[in-house]
Amino acid sequence: MTVKQDWFNTPDGAHIYYESRGSGPLTVIFAPGFASSTRYFCKNIPVIAEKYRVVSFDPRGYGMSSAPLVGNNLTGHATDIKNLIDYLELENVVLIGWSCGGGTAVQYSKLFKDHKLKAIGILDSHIHMMNDGDWNIHPNKGYKVRQMKKNYWAWLKGPEGMHLNTAFGPANKDANLPPELDPEDEKNFAEDCEMFFPWAGIELQIDYNLTNNLPQLSKITVPVILYQSPLYGEKLWEIYDREIKTYHELHKFESSHYLFYHEADRFNEITLKFLEKLQSM
Numbered sequence: 552m553t554v555k556q557d558w559f560n561t562p563d564g565a566h567i568y569y570e571s572r573g574s575g576p577l578t579v580i581f582a583p584g585f586a587s588s589t590r591y592f593c594k595n596i597p598v599i600a601e602k603y604r605v606v607s608f609d610p611r612g613y614g615m616s617s618a619p620l621v622g623n624n625l626t627g628h629a630t631d632i633k634n635l636i637d638y639l640e641l642e643n644v645v646l647i648g649w650s651c652g653g654g655t656a657v658q659y660s661k662l663f664k665d666h667k668l669k670a671i672g673i674l675d676s677h678i679h680m681m682n683d684g685d686w687n688i689h690p691n692k693g694y695k696v697r698q699m700k701k702n703y704w705a706w707l708k709g710p711e712g713m714h715l716n717t718a719f720g721p722a723n724k725d726a727n728l729p730p731e732l733d734p735e736d737e738k739n740f741a742e743d744c745e746m747f748f749p750w751a752g753i754e755l756q757i758d759y760n761l762t763n764n765l766p767q768l769s770k771i772t773v774p775v776i777l778y779q780s781p782l783y784g785e786k787l788w789e790i791y792d793r794e795i796k797t798y799h800e801l802h803k804f805e806s807s808h809y810l811f812y813h814e815a816d817r818f819n820e821i822t823l824k825f826l827e828k829l830q831s832m
Contacts, residue, residue, distance in 0.1 A: 552600060559638045561611075563622060567631055568615035569608040571639070573600030577669055577826055578641045581607045582632065584650030584674075584808075585756065586747040588614030590739045591649075594815035595822070603826060608635060610652070612751030614743050623751040624758035628652075629659040636667050645826065647672030647776075650808065651755065654678075657764040660771050670774040670829055672822070675808055677783055678790065679763040686786035691760050699760060703753045736812075768794035774832065775799040776825045778818070780810045798832070800825060 555571040570589055579599055581592045589596075589607035596605050609616040610628045621627070632655065636644055644667050648656030653676020660671060680689040681696070691699055732740070768791065775795050779788045779802065792801055802821050804810035811818045 552597065558616075559635065561622075561631055561634050563619070565611045565619050565622065565631070566617040567608055567611060567635060569606060569635060569639075570596075571604065571606045572596070573602070573604045575603035576830055577643045577645055578604040578606060579645045579647060579822075579826070580632065580636075580641075581605070582628075582646065582648035582652030582655050583607075583610060583613060584652050585759070586613065586744045586752060587649075587740070588743045590614070590736075590743065591809075592811065593736060593739075595811055595819055598815075598819045599822060599826075602823065606635070606639065606641070608632075610655075612748060612755065614746075618748045618751055620750060623754040625651075625655050625658040625755075625762050626662065626758075628655040628755075629662050632659055633663050633666060642667055643669040645670045645672060645829065647674055647822075648676060649674040649811065650676055651759050652676070654759050654762060654764055657767050657771075658762070660773075661764075661767045665772045668773050670776065670825070671771060672776045672778070673791070674778045675780045675782060675810060677787065678765045678768070680760045682763065682765075686784075686790060688784045688786075694761075696757070696761070699757065700753070703749075703756065732812075765790065765794065769796050771795060771797055773797060774829060776822070777801040778810060778821075779803045780806065780808050782808045 552572050558566045558568050560566060581596065583589060583591055588609045592607060596607055599605050611631060612618045612623055646656045646659060646668055653673045656671050656673060677689060680691050681694045683693045774797055777788065777791055777799060788801060804814050806813035
């Protein structure tokens with residue numbers, strides 16, 4: 552399958568790397584999670600691109616994209632997606648955001664009123680990590696901003712320090728990574744984590760943690776598909792189910808935050824069935 556690889560320039564001068572492959576009645580855009588890249592969806596993109604167009608990209612500061620000093624927050628990332636959609640003249644877009652990318656997808660809905668969207672996918676993403684509600688089990692619950700900033704000081708050591716606060720760091724590896732990673736995939740994933748620049752990572756994480764996307768859920772105007780791992784607990788997903796007013800599906804997975812990799816066959820099957828259903832809505 553032919554893959555187009557290129558960059559486009561945003562109005563504020565960032566260079567955003569993207570890939571496009573396949574064709575079909577819908578276009579699926581994958582928005583990566585924190586410190587990752589389009590390479591993380593290596594088990595999903597080729598399968599879905601057999602029936603649909605798939606566009607993947609590295610958000611600013613990630614992977615092959617540039618690392619500017621501005622726009623490293625959910626608003627900036629959502630605006631880049633809007634610019635990418637307009638640049639490629641896309642229609643009927645299904646925007647699937649993983650983790651931090653899910654926060655970006657909801658922010659996109661808020662800022663651009665579901666512009667060009669056919670549906671939204673929220674892939675194991677939190678709506679407000681610092682919220683002090685009894686439904687929230689995230690470690691940063693209760694607005695632990697000082698604690699969070701202190702933890703991220705390690706990033707100033709460069710790649711070695713950044714490694715501590717990403718999925719491949721010693722505090723997170725056992726909890727979050729799927730077992731039996733392909734050696735080449737592990738090399739690529741770790742490389743993307745280690746090349747994430749401190750200013751981008753710290754600014755983005757604080758914004759993601761402090762942004763409350765809960766009020767936007769009831770304002771989404773398109774169908775939503777939800778993918779849940781055990782990471783954030785059941786009560787978070789009860790809120791999603793209660794607040795989203797449009798047609799939505801919730802699919803529970805038993806593996807890790809990387810459910811789309813560890814349970815790729817099931818993830819792809821569920822996603823393809825949802826995409827097929829969208830065409831009749």
